[in-house]
Amino acid sequence: MRQKFLQPRYGIDAPGVVRGALLSGIAAILAGALVPPFRIVNIDIRFVGPLLIAVGIACLTLFTSMMAYALFGKFRVRDRLLGAVSWRGDEQVLDVGTGRGLLLVGAAKRLTTGHVVGIDIWQTRDLSGNGLAAVTANVAREGVADRVALRTEDARSMSFADASFDVVLSLLCLHNIEDVAERERACGEIARVLKPGGTVVLGDYATLGKQAAALREAGLHVGEQRSLVRVALGPMWMVTANK
Ligand SMILES: C[S@@+](CC[C@H](N)C(=O)[O-])C[C@H]1O[C@@H](n2cnc3c(N)ncnc32)[C@H](O)[C@@H]1O
Structure with missing residues (x-):
């Protein structure tokens, strides 16, 4: 028990x-x-x-x-998204809208010397039990605290320097930014903090096409949108992009 x-x-x-x-x-x-x-x-x-x-x-x-x-x-989607990255183990990783740490913990388990930062504004209407306490507890239970940092930060205005991360991940976060221009701003931030040669992996509902277009507009090379319907058991898609 x-x-x-x-x-x-x-x-x-x-x-x-x-x-x-x-x-x-x-x-x-x-x-x-x-x-x-x-x-x-x-x-x-x-x-x-x-x-x-x-x-x-x-x-x-x-x-x-x-x-x-x-x-x-969500566990199958996590594995599918993380499987799109060729991990070396030393990456600096950002999880945008980490929630209770689904991708954050999964990425941390693929790292040896690398680190993963999770940012969020912890909206409980977007995820039950959402909050710093919940993700901190999950990180401790999964034994990855030595590779993880958490910050309360908005995807639309990140504090990180340009070209800080090798990998930027985000699952079901960006559609919550309802204003299209604001959502595009968040995509611009993702492109800005990605290192040259780095990889972005996004998973989301129907707004993913517009997110992909915003990444392309920000200068990234964006791959084809792929369906996650069978793994997610619901209407969801993923896309990868490189700088
Ligand atoms: C549906 S939850 C998904 C959480 C996690 N990625 C997962 O897949 O379990 C969406 C998350 O995005 C966060 N979020 C929404 N708008 C955000 C913003 N502007 N900046 C950062 N996080 C945001 C919410 O607080 C919530 O934790």
């Missing part, structure tokens, strides 16, 4: 959306099952019940997909 309690936990992404999808799904199916056919000006209305049930099933499908990602998919 104690052993289970000490397992690293990487949280549920967008917990409000997950909760909302579950509650709306149950409510819509119950309402759909209970609402009887009715008449309006001599017309039989029979579609409301089935329509509510269809909406309920769609909500529960979203809930299932997001929970499947949180429980299984």
Whole structure:
């Protein structure tokens, strides 16, 4: 029991959306099952019940997909993203929007003399239990504290000098910056802090195409966008870029 309690936990992404999808799904199916056919000006209305049930099933499908990602998919996505880098072990690595340290810890385990910095603004609406305390605990449990540093820092205005990192990683962070110009600014920052010859690996939802375009605009050589749908068990893509 104690052993289970000490397992690293990487949280549920967008917990409000997950909760909302579950509650709306149950409510819509119950309402759909209970609402009887009715008449309006001599017309039989029979579609409301089935329509509510269809909406309920769609909500529960979203809930299932997001929970499947949180429980299984995110570990497979982590391995796929980190597998896109040819690790030497001495890299300086940045994880943008590290959350509870999913990529940060995974990258640290691939390093020997290198270091990884995780930055975040720790928004709890983006990840359940998000915060410095949670990631610090995961880093300690995984035994990588000697290779890891954490900073409260915004992706849009990083304090690092130009060309500081060999590898920059980011998973499901940048779509949370809703303003397109601000998101492009964050992509510009990622390009700025990357060393010449360095690699960027991004994983995200549908906004990834625009992120890739912003990296290209910032002078990086951007590879093809690849689907992660089968590994993530949800609609997600990845892209790599080099300076
Ligand atoms: C869905 S979570 C993903 C966390 C982690 N990358 C993972 O895959 O488990 C998104 C993270 O991005 C962070 N974030 C959102 N906007 C940010 C910004 N402007 N700068 C830095 N971090 C940000 C959130 O606080 C949150 O930790």
